[in-house]
Amino acid sequence: MDCFKCKKNIAERDVIKCTGCNMYMHYKCADLSETEFKKILPMNKIKWKCPPCKNKRLAGTLGGTVSPKFKDCTTTSILNVDTDALTEYMDAKLDSLRQQWQEDLNSAIQKVSKTFAQDINRLEKRVDSWEERIKELEQNFTASHSPDVTPMQENNELRADLENLRAKFDDLDQASRSCNVELQNIPEKKAENLIHLSIEVGKLIGVDIKASDIRSVHRVSPKVPNDRPKNIVLQLTTRRLRDDMIAAARSRRTLTTTQLFGSANSAAATAQNTRFYINEHLTLKNKILFSNARQLAKSKGCILKNSCILLRKNDDSRVIHIRCTDDLSKI
Structure with a gap:
């Protein structure tokens, strides 16, 4: 053209x-x-x-x-x-974008709603199963228990029975140690002969102990690690011999390792003339209870006799037998 x-x-x-x-x-x-x-x-x-x-x-x-x-x-x-045409063109583009955004938003909302609906259905099923299980347990409990006893009452009774069983077990555990004594703070050394050491302790406190009187003797590790020597548990054949040894040790309250090993003995140099103790062999529970009772009774009398913790305010007051922590709270 x-x-x-x-x-x-x-x-x-x-x-x-x-x-x-x-x-x-x-x-x-x-x-x-x-x-x-x-x-x-x-x-x-x-x-x-x-x-x-x-x-x-x-x-x-x-x-x-x-x-x-x-x-x-x-x-x-x-x-x-042409501004009119430009405005019309831009409006058309915006309408197209707005429609696309609306479609994308609706699609996302539908997807999230579907996921929520699935989660809710799953939770409803779990709740239904829990309700059925609880109902079944309630029926079983009702069928196997007296209607006059509530679950709380039965729970309290079971707790009381458990405490009684624990007390009996503790008593049996302590009774199994009725022929034992515990030697504390005696220094350790390599290749030590604990039987000979036990006989020497008997000689020191004036009790005749023969090798045949010793059932077993060994050191035990403490529950809480410390720098002190391991305690020695000495099991004797008779309780009478155990009582004689405890009574003789209580009459000699200043027993030292120098007296035990002798000043000429090479072990005396390592012993550094420290005190050692001869006590009844208590269970861990009774050891803690006895320690708490002694702290409480600084101005009162607290003694240990035949594994029984006895406490009294003065010579004329009544003796209280401490069996558990609750007894301490009553003083």
Whole structure:
């Protein structure tokens, strides 16, 4: 096709058509630079009008005359942008995006709702199973127990029975040590002969102990690690011999390792003349109870006799047998 203005052939990439006069022309013949031509959007290019057509339309709108100043302004409209078309185009794009966002949001909400519904159904099933299990347990409990006894009463009775069994077990455990004595704070040495050491302890306190009187003798590790030597547990054949040994030790309250080993003995140098003690062999529970009773009875009398903890305020007061921690709280 030929340009309406210069009458020369127009390449398709350079052509522009006026919608007012329907004439084709070069963009340069339409007073457009290459940059201005490329800036015109496709949707505006189909509505583009040449400057004369624009002037005619503007003149008709303004009553048939256009001032020279306004005419110059209209002819220098280089971008030729149709704002209505641009607004319509942008609204269409926004509507498309809004619809897409709405679809994505609805899809996400449906997915989350489906997941929530599955979780709720699963929890409801678990709750139903728990309710059935509780109901079954209640029926079994009702069938196997007297209706006059409540679960709380039965629980209290079971607790009382358990405490009684524990007390009996502690008594039996202590009774099994009725022939034992415990030697404390005697230094250890390699290859020591505990039987010979026990006989020497008997000689020191004036009790005749023979090897045949000893059932067993060994050192025991403390429950709580410390720097003191391990205690020696001496099991004798008779309780009478145990009582004689305890009574003789109580009458000699200043027993030292120097007296036991002798000043000429090489072990005396390592013993450093420390005191050692001969006591009844108590269970761990009774040891703790006896220690607490002694702390409580600093101004009172507290003695240990035949593994029984006895406490009294003065010589004329009644003797209290301490069997458990609750007995201490009553004093």
